[in-house]
Amino acid sequence: MDSGFGILASYSYLDSAVKAIEQLKKAGLKEITAYMPYPEHAVEDALGYDQSPVRVWALVGGLCGAAGGLAFTSWTSVEWPLVTGGKPILSIPAYIIIVFEMMVLFGALSTVIGLFINSRLPQVKPMVVYDPEFTGGKYGVYIKVPEASREQAMQILNAEIPDQLQEHQMGDDRG
Amino acid sequence: MRNDTVNGSRGSLTHPDIKTMAEVNVDVLRPLSRPGKGWWMLLGLCVLGIGLMLWSWGIQMRYGIGVSGLTSPVGWGVYITTFVFWVGIAHSGTLISAVLFLFRAPWRQSIYRVAEAMTVFAVMTAGLFPLIHVGRVWHAYWLIPYPNSRFLWPNFRSPLVWDVFAVTTYFTVSAIFFYLGTIPDLAAARDAAKGFRKKLYSVICLGWRGTDREWHHLSKAYIFLAALATPLVLSVHSVVSWDFAVGIVPGWHATIFAPYFVAGAIFSGVAMVITLSVLVRKAFGLEAYLTIKHYDAMAKLCLVTSMIVLYAYLSEFFMAWYSGEEVERAAFWARLFGGYWWATWVMLVCNGFVPIMLWFKRVRHSIAALFTISIFVNIGMWFERYVIIVTSLHHEYEPFAWGMYRPSAVEMGIMVGSFGWFGFWFLLFTRLLPPVAIAELKEILPKPMRPVVSNPVPSADQSGDMSNG
Numbered sequence: 001m002d003s004g005f006g007i008l009a010s011y012s013y014l015d016s017a018v019k020a021i022e023q024l025k026k027a028g029l030k031e032i033t034a035y036m037p038y039p040e041h042a043v044e045d046a047l048g049y050d051q052s053p054v055r056v057w058a059l060v061g062g063l064c065g066a067a068g069g070l071a072f073t074s075w076t077s078v079e080w081p082l083v084t085g086g087k088p089i090l091s092i093p094a095y096i097i098i099v100f101e102m103m104v105l106f107g108a109l110s111t112v113i114g115l116f117i118n119s120r121l122p123q124v125k126p127m128v129v130y131d132p133e134f135t136g137g138k139y140g141v142y143i144k145v146p147e148a149s150r151e152q153a154m155q156i157l158n159a160e161i162p163d164q165l166q167e168h169q170m171g172d173d174r175g
Numbered sequence: 176m177r178n179d180t181v182n183g184s185r186g187s188l189t190h191p192d193i194k195t196m197a198e199v200n201v202d203v204l205r206p207l208s209r210p211g212k213g214w215w216m217l218l219g220l221c222v223l224g225i226g227l228m229l230w231s232w233g234i235q236m237r238y239g240i241g242v243s244g245l246t247s248p249v250g251w252g253v254y255i256t257t258f259v260f261w262v263g264i265a266h267s268g269t270l271i272s273a274v275l276f277l278f279r280a281p282w283r284q285s286i287y288r289v290a291e292a293m294t295v296f297a298v299m300t301a302g303l304f305p306l307i308h309v310g311r312v313w314h315a316y317w318l319i320p321y322p323n324s325r326f327l328w329p330n331f332r333s334p335l336v337w338d339v340f341a342v343t344t345y346f347t348v349s350a351i352f353f354y355l356g357t358i359p360d361l362a363a364a365r366d367a368a369k370g371f372r373k374k375l376y377s378v379i380c381l382g383w384r385g386t387d388r389e390w391h392h393l394s395k396a397y398i399f400l401a402a403l404a405t406p407l408v409l410s411v412h413s414v415v416s417w418d419f420a421v422g423i424v425p426g427w428h429a430t431i432f433a434p435y436f437v438a439g440a441i442f443s444g445v446a447m448v449i450t451l452s453v454l455v456r457k458a459f460g461l462e463a464y465l466t467i468k469h470y471d472a473m474a475k476l477c478l479v480t481s482m483i484v485l486y487a488y489l490s491e492f493f494m495a496w497y498s499g500e501e502v503e504r505a506a507f508w509a510r511l512f513g514g515y516w517w518a519t520w521v522m523l524v525c526n527g528f529v530p531i532m533l534w535f536k537r538v539r540h541s542i543a544a545l546f547t548i549s550i551f552v553n554i555g556m557w558f559e560r561y562v563i564i565v566t567s568l569h570h571e572y573e574p575f576a577w578g579m580y581r582p583s584a585v586e587m588g589i590m591v592g593s594f595g596w597f598g599f600w601f602l603l604f605t606r607l608l609p610p611v612a613i614a615e616l617k618e619i620l621p622k623p624m625r626p627v628v629s630n631p632v633p634s635a636d637q638s639g640d641m642s643n644g
Contacts, residue, residue, distance in 0.1 A: 012623060013623050013624055013625040014622045014623055014624060015624050015625050016625055033386050033387060033388070034386065034387040035384060035385050035386055035387075036385055036387065036390060037196060037363075037385060037613075037614060037617055038359075038390075038614040038615065038617040038618045039390040039391070039393070039394045039614075039618065040390075040622075042622075043387060044387060044390075044391060047387055049387075049391050051395075052391055052392050052395035052396075054392050054395045054396045054399065055395060055399060058396075058399035058400075058402075058403070062403070073331045076322075076328035076329075076331070077328075077331065079326070079328065080326060080327050080328065082327065084330055084332065085332065087332055091331075091332045094331060094332040094337075095331055097337045097340070097341070097410070097414060098331055098336075098337065098340050100406075100410060101337075101340040101341050101344045101407075101410070102340070102344075104344055104348060104403045104404070104406070104407045104410075105343075105344040105347060105348065107399075107403045108347070108348045108351055108352075108400055108403050108404075109347070109351075111396050111399050111400055111403070112351055112355070112396070114392075114396065115355070115392050115393060115396040118388075118392045119388055119389045119391075119392040119393060120388065120389075121358075121381045121382065121383070121389065122381035122382050123381065123382030123383070123384065124382060125382075127382075127384060130384060132366035132367075133197070133366075134366075134384070134385050135200065135359070135362050135363035135365075135366045135385060135613075135614075136196065136197040136200050136363070136366070137195060137196030137197040137199075137200075137617070137623065
């Protein structure tokens with residue numbers, strides 16, 4: 001269990017939060033979590049995000065659904081071949097509709113699973129540091145630092161004039 | 176970077192009256208409180224409607240499908256009409272939330288929560304009708320594609336089987352879409368609530384905190400879901416239209432049915448969004464969120480789809496005449512001047528002619544006028560389905576097989592009751608979930624930037640006015 005500190009600063013202004021993040025990154029402090037009332041690209045850019053792996057989940061889920069739908073309709077038709085309405089046993093155009101619906105259904109379900117895994121939802125661990133105004137209109141910057149860098153992090157966060165600064169000792173939130 | 180400040184007087188273009196982000200939470204979360212007398216009375220009315228539906232359905236279960244007016248030649252009547260009506264209503268929700276999202280329409284943010292909720296509840300209502308229509312509801316599980324006792328699987332060439340897949344998928348995906356978009360707002364509700372409501376929202380918001388990681392993946396997942404849902408919207412009502420178009424009934428067997436149905440669905444859905452959102456806006460004082468601009472945009476969408484629908488009506492009549500098919504001509508003549516002439520004319524007037532008024536800006540900018548027109552459209556679109564289904568079936572090929580259908584009291588009871596069932600869920604929604612998308616609205620508001628002053632404002636001054644309790 002590391003003996004670092006967690007510091008949470010709440011800002012009223014977007015540029016303050018973005019600047020604090022940039023300064024922290026410049027100082028080599030990496031374990032930053034930002035809180036936002038809405039998805040803010042300026043913050044994501046400051047943190048440096050790549051593509052989300054959720055897109056792979058969407059693609060793979062959709063493809064599996066489509067393949068499954070085609071396999072299902074074809075197999076059940078061949079399993080007991082019964083001519084209805086003079087149509088071929090394998091009436092592919094008719095099955096495309098089922099294939100399409102299965103693609104959307106499994107694509108969507110797998111996107112949700114991918115989202116939950118990647119964003120670590122549902123979050124059952126109680127929140128140690130949080131400011132209820134993050135859902136209102138404030139931006140938060142949370143940083144985990146070892147004892148040695150604590151002063152430096154404090155200085156960077158304070159330079160942007162936070163509305164509030166909360167601090168806690170590490171180890172009590174690690175589940 | 177812009178210099179708009181959180182306390183500045185400039186709002187966004189679409190929402191000039193919203194000053195701060197925190198204000199959005201206060202305004203939108205206000206309805207999530209103890210409801211007043213009016214709400215309880217409406218809920219009581221809806222429960223009565225559900226009672227009427229269950230009572231009528233109970234009679235049908237006890238005595239069989241014979242208590243309905245369904246018989247040869249009209250085997251599909253009010254139940255299927257109402258099914259298509261509700262599925263159609265369900266279309267605008269995902270259209271507004273997914274299609275307009277991909278097209279970056281600037282007016283969707285404040286309207287889409289109401290539209291999505293409406294979608295989910297409308298599909299829940301529509302889903303009842305196949306179960307009612309099949310008569311012996313205890314065999315409804317036969318709709319699930321599984322082999323019978325002789326290992327014979329369902330016929331996947333049948334449009335009715337496609338319909339099961341389409342509607343089930345649509346319900347699942349629109350419910351997912353609705354819920355994912357609501358999670359951050361449920362967290363906002365949690366942060367503002369006390370007592371039991373706080374516990375409730377804490378659980379259903381899945382512990383959302385609004386971290387960068389959560390937002391990053393949620394906004395990406397949302398794009399993919401929108402991309403999946405967009406063709407789904409178009410497919411579902413196309414599949415519903417093929418329930419008819421694949422049969423060789425005069426009046427059904429037409430290639431324009433899919434686009435015609437999709438346009439009609441969007442038309443009726445947007446009209447219902449107008450009807451419901453006007454009521455929500457009035458009841459909860461959300462005038463700053465649902466502005467005239469939003470209604471103007473929806474009215475234009477109504478106008479466009481109304482013109483497509485009118486074009487489809489007219490081209491059907493034209494094709495019946497131009498084809499030279501005697502049966503087709505007779506069927507469409509019967510549609511206009513036969514036993515159901517009144518239904519056809521209600522449809523034409525409500526869907527084709529009343530919306531012409533939307534060409535005028537003064538009408539589009541009058542909430543009362545829009546509300547009235549939207550009611551006409553709701554009525555007209557129900558009759559459209561009645562006309563398509565009943566008048567086509569009552570006048571097919573053989574003159575000796577022509578016959579009139581009259582809905583029985585049981586059918587009408589179930590149809591009227593379905594509005595109670597829908598209203599019941601919608602009323603619960605207005606008091607339990609944020610009626611406007613809080614987080615997405617903030618995306619289009621001006622971002623709070625530090626005011627440009629010579630000496631920075633001390634922090635203590637700001638913490639006070641931002642708190643919303």
